[in-house]
Amino acid sequence: MTRVGWLKLAIFPLCLVPLAWLVWNAANSNLGANPIEAITHSTGDWTLRLLLITLAITPLRKLTGQLWLIQLRRMFGLFAYFYACLHFLTYIWLDQGFDVHSIAKDVYKRPFITLGFTAFVLLLPLAVTSTRKMIQRLGGRRWQWLHRLIYLSAAAAIVHFTWAMKKDHHRPIEYGIVLAVLLGYRVVVWAMPKVAGKRGGATAVADAAGD
Ligand code: HEM
Numbered sequence: 055m056t057r058v059g060w061l062k063l064a065i066f067p068l069c070l071v072p073l074a075w076l077v078w079n080a081a082n083s084n085l086g087a088n089p090i091e092a093i094t095h096s097t098g099d100w101t102l103r104l105l106l107i108t109l110a111i112t113p114l115r116k117l118t119g120q121l122w123l124i125q126l127r128r129m130f131g132l133f134a135y136f137y138a139c140l141h142f143l144t145y146i147w148l149d150q151g152f153d154v155h156s157i158a159k160d161v162y163k164r165p166f167i168t169l170g171f172t173a174f175v176l177l178l179p180l181a182v183t184s185t186r187k188m189i190q191r192l193g194g195r196r197w198q199w200l201h202r203l204i205y206l207s208a209a210a211a212i213v214h215f216t217w218a219m220k221k222d223h224h225r226p227i228e229y230g231i232v233l234a235v236l237l238g239y240r241v242v243v244w245a246m247p248k249v250a251g252k253r254g255g256a257t258a259v260a261d262a263a264g265d
Contacts, residue, residue, distance in 0.1 A: 166217035
């Protein structure tokens with residue numbers, strides 16, 4: 055196995071640690087006075103962290119010249135989606151008891167839920183098109199355009215987070231600064247194409263696939 059293969063094998067279980075931590079504490083009645091809130095917060099936090107890690111891979115690869123880093127991006131992106139599903143499931147199941155009317159009313163009437171739902175829905179096409187086959191079917195350039203939705207999703211998630219926190223906005227602001235830096239980097243690269251280097255469709259496909 056390649057060195058990146060070993061690294062992936064090590065990162066995979068690490069990404070499952072937050073879930074294992076939740077399951078362990080739930081089994082030991084150790085999630086505090088409001089376990090549903092604890093699960094919602096933890097899964098929400100990890101979705102956002104993993105989204106930002108996914109977004110950091112490309113700038114990190116370009117700045118350090120470590121091309122292999124791109125091979126980790128899909129795994130982090132899919133784990134972000136996995137935790138988003140757990141977060142959403144916690145809400146529709148444990149919080150709302152699968153009451154479709156109540157969920158629809160919440161999505162429509164509570165702006166922070168609307169934003170969270172938007173962030174979640176925006177991730178769906180990215181997860182669906184994450185396979186090598188889909189990248190080839192869409193073509194590298196179109197795939198890359200589609201996958202810029204991740205910035206929109208992360209921005210919606212940060213506003214969702216900010217509005218969910220009624221008083222202390224420290225943490226959402228910190229996440230917002232990280233996203234602004236990552237987005238700023240992409241804008242600079244886009245504004246100075248010579249720095250980034252012009253890339254053809256084939257390169258874009260390889261890049262998208264993480265080759
Ligand atoms: C990409 C999608 C999403 C991300 C990244 C995200 C992220 C977050 C974060 C970071 C928090 C705060 C955690 C904390 O306090 O430490 C949170 C809270 C919450 N989220 Fe999400 N969220 C997403 C989607 C959703 C969706 C789809 C729903 C439901 C439709 C939802 C419902 C909630 C609820 C009910 C809370 C708790 C708010 C409170 O404690 O008052 N989220 N989310």
